[in-house]
Amino acid sequence: MYYVRYLVRYLQNEVLVLPSRVIVLVFVASLLAFPLLTQDPNILRTLIVTALFSLYAVSWDLLSGYTGQVSLGHALFFGSGAYASALLSSHLSLPPYATVPAGAAVATAAGLLVGLPCLRLRKHYLALATLAFPIMLTGFVLAFPGFSGGEGGVWRIARLTSTRVAEYYLILGVALGAVVVLWRVVESRVGLIFHAIREDETAARALGINTVRYKLLAFALSGLTAGAAGALYAHSSAARIVAPGVVLSLFMSFQPVIWTIFGGAATIYGPITGVFVLYPLLDTLNVVIPKYRMLVFALLVLLILRFMPQGISTWIRDAIERVCPSCRVRNIATRRACRACGAPLQAQSPR
Amino acid sequence: MKSLISCLALAVFAFGSAVSGQVIRIGVVGPMTFIQGKHHWQGATLAAEEINAAGGVTVGGRTYTIELVRVDSNEMQPGPDAVSAVERAITASKVDFLVGGFRTEAMLAMTEVACDYKKIFLIAGAADNKLLQGRVDKNYNRYKYLFRVTPARSTYLAQAAFIQLREVMDLFRHELGIAEPKIAILAEQAEWATPIVTFLSLQINAPLAVGGLGGRLVGTWRPSALATSLTAELTAIERAGAQIVFTVFSGPVGVVFGRDWGRLQIPVAAVGINVEAQAQGWLDATGGFGAYAATVGIYASGVEVTPTTVPFIEQFTSRFGELPLFTAGTYDALYILMDAILRADSLQTDAVIKALEATDYVSTIGRIVFDELHDLMWGPDYVTGIGVQWQDGTPVAFWPREWRPDPQKLPDLVISAPGTVPYVIPPWVRDHWKGK
Numbered sequence: 001m002y003y004v005r006y007l008v009r010y011l012q013n014e015v016l017v018l019p020s021r022v023i024v025l026v027f028v029a030s031l032l033a034f035p036l037l038t039q040d041p042n043i044l045r046t047l048i049v050t051a052l053f054s055l056y057a058v059s060w061d062l063l064s065g066y067t068g069q070v071s072l073g074h075a076l077f078f079g080s081g082a083y084a085s086a087l088l089s090s091h092l093s094l095p096p097y098a099t100v101p102a103g104a105a106v107a108t109a110a111g112l113l114v115g116l117p118c119l120r121l122r123k124h125y126l127a128l129a130t131l132a133f134p135i136m137l138t139g140f141v142l143a144f145p146g147f148s149g150g151e152g153g154v155w156r157i158a159r160l161t162s163t164r165v166a167e168y169y170l171i172l173g174v175a176l177g178a179v180v181v182l183w184r185v186v187e188s189r190v191g192l193i194f195h196a197i198r199e200d201e202t203a204a205r206a207l208g209i210n211t212v213r214y215k216l217l218a219f220a221l222s223g224l225t226a227g228a229a230g231a232l233y234a235h236s237s238a239a240r241i242v243a244p245g246v247v248l249s250l251f252m253s254f255q256p257v258i259w260t261i262f263g264g265a266a267t268i269y270g271p272i273t274g275v276f277v278l279y280p281l282l283d284t285l286n287v288v289i290p291k292y293r294m295l296v297f298a299l300l301v302l303l304i305l306r307f308m309p310q311g312i313s314t315w316i317r318d319a320i321e322r323v324c325p326s327c328r329v330r331n332i333a334t335r336r337a338c339r340a341c342g343a344p345l346q347a348q349s350p351r
Numbered sequence: 352m353k354s355l356i357s358c359l360a361l362a363v364f365a366f367g368s369a370v371s372g373q374v375i376r377i378g379v380v381g382p383m384t385f386i387q388g389k390h391h392w393q394g395a396t397l398a399a400e401e402i403n404a405a406g407g408v409t410v411g412g413r414t415y416t417i418e419l420v421r422v423d424s425n426e427m428q429p430g431p432d433a434v435s436a437v438e439r440a441i442t443a444s445k446v447d448f449l450v451g452g453f454r455t456e457a458m459l460a461m462t463e464v465a466c467d468y469k470k471i472f473l474i475a476g477a478a479d480n481k482l483l484q485g486r487v488d489k490n491y492n493r494y495k496y497l498f499r500v501t502p503a504r505s506t507y508l509a510q511a512a513f514i515q516l517r518e519v520m521d522l523f524r525h526e527l528g529i530a531e532p533k534i535a536i537l538a539e540q541a542e543w544a545t546p547i548v549t550f551l552s553l554q555i556n557a558p559l560a561v562g563g564l565g566g567r568l569v570g571t572w573r574p575s576a577l578a579t580s581l582t583a584e585l586t587a588i589e590r591a592g593a594q595i596v597f598t599v600f601s602g603p604v605g606v607v608f609g610r611d612w613g614r615l616q617i618p619v620a621a622v623g624i625n626v627e628a629q630a631q632g633w634l635d636a637t638g639g640f641g642a643y644a645a646t647v648g649i650y651a652s653g654v655e656v657t658p659t660t661v662p663f664i665e666q667f668t669s670r671f672g673e674l675p676l677f678t679a680g681t682y683d684a685l686y687i688l689m690d691a692i693l694r695a696d697s698l699q700t701d702a703v704i705k706a707l708e709a710t711d712y713v714s715t716i717g718r719i720v721f722d723e724l725h726d727l728m729w730g731p732d733y734v735t736g737i738g739v740q741w742q743d744g745t746p747v748a749f750w751p752r753e754w755r756p757d758p759q760k761l762p763d764l765v766i767s768a769p770g771t772v773p774y775v776i777p778p779w780v781r782d783h784w785k786g787k
Binding site: 040041042045046049142145151152153155237238239240241243245246283286287290291 | 383384423425431432434435436438439442443454455456459460463464479481540541545
């Protein structure tokens with residue numbers, strides 16, 4: 001009873017007071033309740049891929065949005081997780097509960113491997129260096145076709161679950177859990193250090209922060225998250241096959257960049273918004289106007305970047321909420337005084 | 352009033368049920384915004400219109416018409432679109448059968464979905480052995496729904512290309528007096544090309560007496576499938592003294608080869624596999640430099656592989672303004688499917704599979720009989736493909752022409768498809784090597 005009362009009080013005082021948190025609550029509740037409305041395999045598959053790509057986009061946001069280590073070869077992490085998991089499943093017939101953690105571990109190792117040589121690189125030099133890694137892994141895959149399946153890829157991969165609904169809940173659960181953990185990380189002292197490294201690495205080092213260690217941590221965490229997404233993708237009903245042309249492609253590397261910029265970088269919820277808007281939209285456009293789908297998609301992204309340069313979710317949040325100039329607590333835009341300190345709120349909405 | 356509305360609703364429902372019950376829905380799968388997918392759709396459209404105009408298909412006393420459903424697999428763009436498209440076609444559009452497909456990695460995934468839903472998928476456009484080998488033979492109950500209608504599997508495509516290379520080498524021996532022609536291999540970096548390169552490397556140097564090609568391999572070059580220039584490779588081939596270049600291209604590098612080879616007047620005759628050279632727009636794509644390029648192909652102007660080849664090509668060309676690509680084999684796929692349904696006199700999947708396994712059908716590309724892998728039988732009595740060369744601005748067939756498949760055991764067996772013309776050594780190649 002105590003916990004119920006605590007939960008109700010928490011909802012009243014911390015969640016229902018801010019529209020952005022209400023939106024998140026409704027969004028998560030809708031996702032959890034969705035199979036009660038329909039179990040259409042197409043819609044569930046689209047939502048499964050969307051949830052997986054959200055996790056993938058969040059991993060890019062953690063590394064590039066928060067820490068400023070711009071990666072243009074993020075498919076390396078997604079692909080290494082997918083390949084490790086698929087190969088273990090295909091060659092050794094291991095079950096997904098063994099192969100998915102193994103895939104995530106391999107991607108974490110890949111994150112550290114990429115992070116080490118890239119420590120001395122900055123900005124576009126770093127971006128270009130990261131771009132090379134998925135190309136190298138593609139070369140490796142093509143060099144050993146007997147083991148890796150070559151261009152055709154790996155198949156005969158065990159399925160995660162026997163039903164689509166179970167798969168949906170499993171992937172949604174993992175994605176939500178991982179996002180909550182990453183949220184706690186970026187809201188902690190570590191997140192502040194990531195911000196500091198992005199803004200001015202030299203200043204951060206002057207303050208005694210071991211930036212090398214934190215940059216490697218960002219690479220490893222990002223690799224772990226993207227690798228988990230890739231490993232789950234390999235076993236999902238949406239993939240069926242893990243091929244270099246799919247999981248290691250340039251398009252796969254650029255997608256999290258587009259999703260994150262569209263939704264709002266360095267926010268965690270931004271990339272999730274980006275994926276949940278853009279992926280189903282692209283999927284629908286493929287049915288409605290397949291010929292013009294990329295044109296419409298590109299126009300939409302351009303318009304959002306032109307009129308909402310901080311990303312769509314940040315733009316919406318700033319339109320419906322204000323930050324108290326005195327205590328920095330967020331308030332609903334209709335309030336005249338801060339809910340925490342009572343200070344008058346300004347008309348404009350600073351970030 | 353209420354009862355009138357109820358009656359009307361019931362009538363509409365009953366009519367709707369009857370109509371939907373008399374339609375066979377066929378999903379045509381392909382990258383619809385690309386020429387390959389366009390030809391998938393156009394081939395199927397021609398067949399469906401013909402079958403419907405002839406009164407449809409009568410099964411168990413009921414007459415069905417064919418309704419095509421466009422399934423854009425977006426196979427050229429990597430990602431989960433292909434799986435989405437096929438599953439949507441099966442669950443939302445309620446297709447009864449599937450035909451088409453193009454890229455191997457997409458096809459492997461799409462056929463898995465088809466097998467999950469127990470839907471027959473007639474592959475028309477993907478050649479990789481793996482689509483059937485190791486699947487139908489190893490796990491028949493799961494993969495029995497898959498059949499390949501066109502093209503022949505990649506091993507057989509390579510075999511046809513070897514035979515054509517042998518004929519071009521013979522031409523060099525007889526017309527230019529070169530007893531031991533020098534061969535260069537130019538193959539894109541792709542998995543499917545590797546076994547062809549390995550096998551050919553062994554065959555070229557082997558003497559004629561032991562069944563080899565009796566030539567000399569001067570080198571192998573493996574550019575990227577997306578290379579934008581082959582000047583360095585072609586110059587090296589020229590310096591190596593090659594007289595013939597054996598190409599193995601499926602990607603856009605095939606166009607780059609045609610352009611650079613013709614523009615630089617490299618003194619080597621081309622033969623082999625070059626998918627781009629099968630397209631109507633080949634000469635335009637190569638800036639007019641692609642004349643005399645040759646490739647293993649399926650359709651060419653005027654060649655009559657079977658009695659239905661020329662009427663199909665003429666009809667396709669007059670309707671859509673270009674020669675059909677091999678993906679237009681969806682035309683044959685629909686006829687083969689309807690033939691099996693008629694023989695089974697049922698739309699039940701297992702009955703249609705049994706009927707398909709017993710197929711013996713003369714299509715536009717040859718006689719189609721499926722082997723135990725549900726793959727095309729290849730050879731003189733079945734499907735062989737043709738050799739196509741660009742002569743006077745037109746793709747014409749140069750093979751099979753006076754082809755002796757087994758001169759030792761069957762010396763009298765000579766195969767010539769009506770309408771084939773001799774292979775022509777490019778004039779600049781002939782001038783270069785004449786008298787040397």
